[in-house]
């Protein structure tokens with residue numbers, strides 16, 4: 001007779017094995033970037049390269065011998081990430097730490113000055129950095145923009161426009177904007193881009209809705225930005241595309257996820273969440289794969305073009321560009 005102790009041990013082991021097998025099966029649909037071209041002599045900038053998807057993207061580029069500028073808000077974290085990569089990959093490529101805080105227009109301008117002083121051209125800019133912060137925390141950037149609008153959209157908008165000269169010199173060159181399929185849940189309300197009413201409601205409720213509108217809206221702005229910029233850059237040899245890395249296990253949700261969420265949601269996380277490395281595949285694909293050279297203004301997911309379900313509107317696209325420029329010029333919310 002099988003003892004009850006054996007049965008007690010067999011049940012959790014079977015569950016773990018079953019989840020492991022299901023995860024393996026599920027991960028077969030998560031595409032990999034197959035191009036392995038040598039990138040020696042090419043210069044990449046990755047914002048937020050010290051963590052998660054940005055870090056894994058940097059590792060993949062260094063493996064292909066690229067020069068990578070780690071544009072990070074905390075220079076100590078950038079240096080630590082570089083030291084960790086160098087332990088894994090002692091030679092090849094070049095890794096350069098630089099300070100960039102996307103929540104400050106002055107920091108962005110200072111970063112661009114330093115880049116311009118040291119580099120004649122930039123081959124690929126990867127706008128990867130991002131935050132998800134509960135609206136009830138009412139966090140603002142240095143100029144007072146709502147934090148998702150300020151960092152995820154306006155910071156990268158300003159950075160990209162200031163680097164266009166260097167990207168033109170490297171043509172054919174690329175800009176990759178790490179958005180999310182959550183852009184399909186976003187909304188652009190020109191009357192309240194800084195989400196004053198949503199923030200007041202969240203503060204009154206003293207709790208946040210599960211879906212963070214600030215984040216989704218900023219990811220929608222990323223997608224609009226790519227479409228508008230692609231139009232402006234036609235004929236320059238600079239491709240600009242957006243991508244979604246998929247739902248990944250990274251530090252992104254550190255402000256919104258508590259320890260008990262991990263316990264309650266563990267099976268879902270285990271089944272559906274990619275590692276940061278798996279998430280980086282589409283970013284690396286958009287940044288390096290020659291088969292998509294000349295494609296611009298598109299959205300990618302799983303190393304393939306993704307047809308967004310969002311009903312993009314040309315008037316909104318143009319207005320968002322103009323309002324973004326105005327906000328940056330005014331250096332304050334309008």
Ligand SMILES: NC(=O)c1ccc[n+]([C@@H]2O[C@H](COP(=O)([O-])OP(=O)(O)OC[C@H]3O[C@@H](n4cnc5c(N)ncnc54)[C@H](OP(=O)(O)O)[C@@H]3O)[C@@H](O)[C@H]2O)c1
Nearest residue numbers: 048051052053073101102103129130180247248250251252
């Ligand atoms: N994880 C997902 O499931 C998922 C899904 C879809 C899209 N994405 C997108 O993927 C991108 C990377 O996110 P992740 O998941 O890799 O998250 P992560 O591990 O938290 O990495 C985010 C990076 O952005 C940096 N960052 C935040 N605020 C910054 C600022 N003001 N200035 C400069 N850098 C700043 C962070 O720096 P610190 O380390 O100093 O905070 C970190 O390096 C984001 O754009 C995110 O929206 C992620």
